[in-house]
Amino acid sequence: MADPMLLNPADSVVVLPARLPAGADPLGLGNPLSKTVSGGHKIARVAISSGQPIYKFGQVIGHATQDIVAGDHVHSHNCAFSDHSRAYEIGADLAVARAAIPVMAPRTFQGYVRENGQVGTRNTIALCATVNCSATVIRRAASEIEASGVLDAYPNVDGVAAFAHSTGCGMASSGRGIDILDRVLWGHATHPNVGAAIFVGLGCEVMQIARMQNKAGGGDRISGLTIQATGGTRATIDAIKAKVAELLPQVNKASRSPCPASALKVALQCGGSDGYSGLTANPALGLASDRIVGLGGTVILSETPEIYGAEQLLLRRAASADVADKLLALISWWEEYTRMNGGSMDNNPSPGNKQGGLTTILEKSLGAVAKGGNTPLTAVYDYAEQITGTGFTFMDTPGYDPVSATGQIAGGAQVLCFTTGRGSAFGSKPAPTIKLATNDTLFAAMPEDMDINCGDMLSGGVTLDAKADQIVEMILATASGQQTKSEALGLGDNEFVPWQIGAVM
Template sequence: MTDQKILVLNSADTVAILPARAASGSDPLGVGAPLASAVPAGHKIARVRHEVGEPVLKFGQIIGAASEVIAPGDHVHSHNCAFSAHDSAYAVGADLARAKAAIPQVAPRTFNGYRRQNGQTGTRNYIALCATVNCSATVVRRAAAEIENSGVLRDYPNVDGVTAFGHGTGCGMDSGGLGARLLERVLWGHATHPNVGAAIFVGLGCEVMQVARMKAHFGEAHSDRFHGLTIQETGGTRATIDRIKDMVLQLLPDVNQVERTVCPASSLKVALQCGGSDGFSGVTANPALGVASDLLVGLGATAILSETPEIYGAEQLLLRRAASEEVARKLISQIEWWESYTAMHKGSMDNNPSPGNKAGGLTTILEKSLGAAAKGGSTPLTAVYDYAEQVTEPGFVFMDTPGYDPVSATGQIAGGAQILVFTTGRGSAFGSKPAPTIKLSTNDTLFNAMPDDIDLNCGDILSASVSLHLKGSEILDLILATASGACTKSEALGLGDHEFVPWQVGAVM
């Protein structure tokens, strides 16, 4: 275990992090200011005196302002540190040269994946049942369950399963509005995902999100993998379940024909996620994943950072390495949209962190965002995408999504991510399909407490002085092994069926 009493992340920081619980009466700073009460691991103590209104610095950046006088050695948290303005004097591209130099020179790597006829590369091979509306969610879920329980899939070893994408929308919406466009992108992105060998769209028949509408928009390019039916035309719920099962049985032989073959790591798109974050997230797992992201970029692959409300306060760091003014403008416009969106609903961008985040030591969204952005590594920001938009640019990219993990991950996967890496400090029972989730713990305690959920521990960065570079390389190895078919903890637990949550935007009518 580490014998450090405090962690200082940047010489400019006005706070330090406690790597272990500090008992009441102890003096972690050694300044003759014993703690009035115990302070949990991952929380902050003041290095200097803060007058009311003075900025509190961590990561060398503003994470809030003192809401009361803070003396050296005091516990710094929600009781004395409040959300405040942050650096918005954007210096677009100021660090671009440094970011380009940060792209590592990496020898080519490969994995054993599924090559599709259209040039896509998959890490899994599913048949997808996609409900176009909530009215058809039950039939796709029931059909998938009956097929899985029948045992028929044992005869098709190259098929990873039949998965149902049911949701709670698809009607009562403006057919030409943003919500309909987002849902359409999500559904088509999952149906034509690299990890999907064939897909069946199932509608009720009278909903806004018509099967025929999507076929008209997208079907020609994927006609070999597109199939559709409606409950009203098929004869009702039970008849539709049986018809779906018949269609799957007809598709299975063809989907099973594809076999894993050697594929370049450059064909990977990896989604970066965090949830249940704590005070160690920005110290261990997130920067280690940032190293892995840089390695992916060096391999010619793509790393997708998301959750716009959870990079709020850190966007200036991303803008400093934006590859162009156009890229920067798109990210700034997304930030401004979220400011307006939350204000319209009488909310605040600081509605985050959650109670669990705060219990883990995170005080404001600015602090949480600075730690979350570390997942994106150090290389240039090459592109910015709208929610569920197809990701085509290699390198480090950003996708606009909410911070709510299922909605965010659904958008990233719809954009083409074949694997998702999820860091957590408080614990998470998250999984995803058709792209598998790899979960990383930020601390040893969590790794030991939830061994069936966590794939890799990053807590040893502190407890055993494992370097970030070594841990990042370990994460990359795990990504490639998972891409080759290694089962993740979430897959072994059967998670992922209920984490398909398209973003609902606009009036429900």
């Protein structure tokens, strides 16, 4: 039996690397477990009195709601969410963070260089609905095109993606809500992984198609039509198919060529997290993120509710006071947003997260921020805002994976890395998703969904460095066209979910 893991000398808990039956005494303290406890869960290494803070990763993850004896299982029955320290030391670790940027030999991948200098990892035709009323026609058109076999004659085209959603009308014609939708739609239509895009509207919606056409100006890469002007549902489906047929020869002319790894923007995501997430996949992805930064590229952490309680770790390596102020403003906004809607920041973790060993949002966040590695936080962006800088960056998004990933991709991410412990059937378009399993059991249970197993860091002695190297190689291979598991399954269309903010009218 592997010994329980002590993650920081200051911790009052240790983590079980594997499931233990009732009666086991992993610490040898004469206090056997009263019931079976799954791997990834915590047990107390010292006695903790009711009301005292509980430490993991050297940080407070909650407080004891009753006296806890050394050797007891520590979870939601005896540990609860509590406020965390706001004694922020902004920039205190900046020098250490700068030293954490590794010196890397230049690397390349086989990408698509666009006329505007952007570099893509896929070459997709995008059908973008401006309103829910045009969702069916773009989905039907994409399905009929794929089923027809016409794409077989165009090997450099990676498919037709239908970006449908449930908004675009019944909303204010100005303000943050429509601005977000505007950024998401425009970000996908002009994404470096998109060779051409067609906007499709109804005609009378709030998100008028003219808004996008005015942005597009001239050129053939972006076009648009409406159902009302085209003659109805079936006529519009046929018109979309005809336009795609017209576009295919031109889009197919794109070809891959060597591109510097510095052109990469990699989105960082986690979903279905468990007690192993902060021990295996997230730290490994964090070290891989450092290496992408060392190559001159960009990594994008997000999910603001899932850094809550760990924001001090980011603030300590903020590159400037302006970056820190932006992050703090987001934390304040989310606290007010959840209060206004009758919720709490601790409504996250989910039931599945808790079954996997995560007790409070403070604990979950400490593991989640590990995906961001150790380099300076160089910028903070609004949801779906274009990522213009390099290095380790942060984008404000909800913790809900499809909404979060949609914003990151709209911001320009060409590849997405997604860690999961419980298992997640997630994929994304036009940027492919690489899935990282936190444990052996998941990797064996969902082999068609998982690209990389990080469980062997515990079971097989694979080092953090070796796993980070494996992740970087997978990112470069995926950027060069290697298909991911989620792509092979056809996932991605239904995971396009723009963040809806504001009154539905």
